[in-house]
Amino acid sequence: MKRSIALSVNGVSHSVEVEPRALLAQVLRDDLNLTGTHIGCDTSQCGACTIHLNGRATKSCTVLAVQAEGAEITTIEGLAKNGALHPLQNAFWEKHGLQCGFCTPGMIMSAADLLASNGSPSDEQIRHAIEGNLCRCTGYQNIVAAIKSAASA
Amino acid sequence: MIPASFDYVRAKSLRDALNAIGTDGTKVLAGGHSLIPMMRFRLAQPGRLLDIGQLAELKGIDLKGRGARIGAGTSYRELLDSPELAERYPLIAEATRGIGDVQVRNRGTIGGGLAHADPASDMPAVMLALGATFNLRSKGGKRSVAAADFFTGAFTTALASDELLIDIALPAPPKKAGMAYASFEQKASGYAIAAAAAVVTKSRKTITGVTLALTGVGDRAYLADASGAVGSHGDDAALEAAVANVTKGIDVNGDIHASVEYRSHLARVVARRAIALALSRAG
The missing domain is CATH 1.10.150.120 ([2Fe-2S]-binding domain)
Incomplete structure (x- = not known):
């Protein structure tokens, strides 16, 4: 059953409706349109989906979106500041x-x-x-x- | 792949977690880096996840006294970020550096990995070699289980369905002990085909004590007898003889990565390497 959760991504708070089984990588891509986070494998190995969860590199395909509620998420889209690349x-x-x-x-x-x-x-x-x-x-x-x-x- | 549907409950306190645990189909979720991959493959389909990942009560490393107490929810990254822990138990740091990759170590927890009890995981052997005690709690009470009695089979432990691993108590290491972890990994997964944790003491040039634990070899990590090395100077022939029987009585795994014969051979190789390296660090 879907539930509403608040996710803080790149400094912006989002409210999304997700099933508990939704992976953070999918929610970032499909619900928040942050498609810079890629999904390259099904085995938690390739690291293409790596984001920061509270500043630490994390494979977002191996985290449930519901687990990330309350955490600070940074994706590749959040690195450039004021139009200047990181x-x-x-x-x-x-x-x-x-x-x-x-x-x-x-x-x-x-x-x-x-x-x-x-x-x-x-x-x-x-x-x-x-x-x-x-x-x-x-x-x-x-x-x-x-x-x-x-x-x- | 996406896991099968389940209900999700986030524990807000330890008491909350102990009240919610133990109901049918409930699985405890800590860092999730063993459980979620299994759920994605649908090798595990729990009806309900109890998330204890945010519980501050389960995190932290306490080095008061001469031993240590490590909260079950402490991540591998946090273990590596403690130079004091690495100084007292270099074995933990050496083994932890090889667990998964950075991302896995950032999320995965020591208690989660131990409770998962993968037969090829590294930390169970480290805990056995260090003589760890696991402190468990349920709604009804608490009890302590020695690492040697905790692992009861592949993915199976002494934890009852209503019990939670709270923390790990480590005794003071033997004075001037040398420690070493030697792993022969399956390259793609990084899991041990065979790995050994050794704690060695010596007096002048003579070995006075060896504690050896193996993982990846059978259905669970185990303490192996390498006492034959005691009294020797740790030369090749003496260590070769001392590790000759480290798989005795063990139902050695055979799989696509290593046959029973090959894995038994690797068990002796990593045992010898770990003891030799630990000896070189003792003193």
């Missing part, structure tokens, strides 16, 4: 950290979680931090380079 978004562009772009929102959200607690990560720390994000086309070299570049931006 340093990570710029760095992915500059360093060719994407080709098809499907994994990019999740990669950037995971990287943002890393950079929030570690301002100058090593290559190894970057690779460990994006272990939960799969890229199937760009390859990880430029993604790591982009995150490293954003850290020093």
Whole structure:
């Protein structure tokens, strides 16, 4: 049975009607039209759906929307401020950290979680931090380079 | 895939949770990173989820005294964010770094993982090696269960349907003990095909104590006998002999990732590696 919940996404409060079984990723995409959060697998592995829940990188396909009530949610759409891209978004562009772009929102959200607690990560720390994000086309070299570049931006 | 329909109840306090638990078809939801994937595959179809994920009473790490008390709702991330915990029990930090990925560690909780009791999960072996005690509570009372008595089978524990895991009590580690976690993982999932947690003490060059726990090998994590290493200097031959029987009496899993023979071999390999590494850190 559907219930009404309040979700705070990118600083805006939304009231949505959801079934308890609705996954946060679906509600973000289908109810709130925030389609930057991608769904790439059915197994909690690919990380394309990564968002921030109270500042921590989280796979939104593995969280029920009802669990997220009361939390602060940030999606890829919430990173750019006043029309200016986030340093990570710029760095992915500059360093060719994407080709098809499907994994990019999740990669950037995971990287943002890393950079929030570690301002100058090593290559190894970057690779460990994006272990939960799969890229199937760009390859990880430029993604790591982009995150490293954003850290020093 | 989307889980089958269920009813959802969010506990507002521990008392609230203990009142709501135990009714037919109710499953407890903490971080959800074991349960929700199973529900999406419809391997689990609980009629009702009791969400304890927001309960502050279940979170936190208390390091007063020489042991530790870890709230069941403490996330893996929070475990890793405690340098004091890592200093006292480096085994916990070493194993936790390899659990899932960042996103999983941000949400997954130590108590949730232990209560889920996946036969290949890492933390049960760590708890066995450290001699943990699990404190359980129900509406009617409380009791404590040693880690060695808690895991009763695949995805099965000593928890009664109306009981909640509240916290984990760890005794002070043996003085100057070395600890190590060695895992041979299935690459795609990261789950252990076989993994070992070891706590080793020594006097001068001689091993004086070994506690060894294995996971991924049988239907549950278990304490294995490696006492044959005591009295030796931990050279290859001595450790080889000491781990020869670590799967004795265990119904070793065979699956597409590892046959019974191969997994038994890996159990000995990770046991030897964990003891050797722990020994190198003892002193």
